[in-house]
Amino acid sequence: MLPSVRTEGPLTVVTTAGELDLSNAGDLRGCLSGALDGGAVRLVIDMSDVTFVDSTILSVLVGTRNRLSQVNGELTVVCDAESVLRVFRMTALDRLFTIRRTLAEVSNDAS
Secondary structure: OOOEEEHHHHHHEEEEEEOOOOOHHHHHHHHHHHHOOOHHHEEEEEEEEEEOOOHHHHHHHHHHHHHHHHOEEEEEEEOHHHHHHHHHOOOOOOOOOEEEHHHHHHHHHHO
């Protein structure tokens, strides 16, 4: 599935699904760059339906976070798949990113 972008109040939500790896990293990078170029500063990456991530995707996420930090923006990852969360923990990126298990949790944070 190609990533999609929508606005929910102050949040820009990028939703993606399936296996994320080198083969579709460019699509995700382009979508995230487009959101940032469009002025997003409170970016949520909804990975609720993601089943796998590789290091290429992690690099895309770190690059996006770095761009956002230049404008005092926020990046939140939504994910509840244990296999994906394990990758974040093994790489210590769970300390770099705010990770929530549901989009509702992010909406509550934004209130």
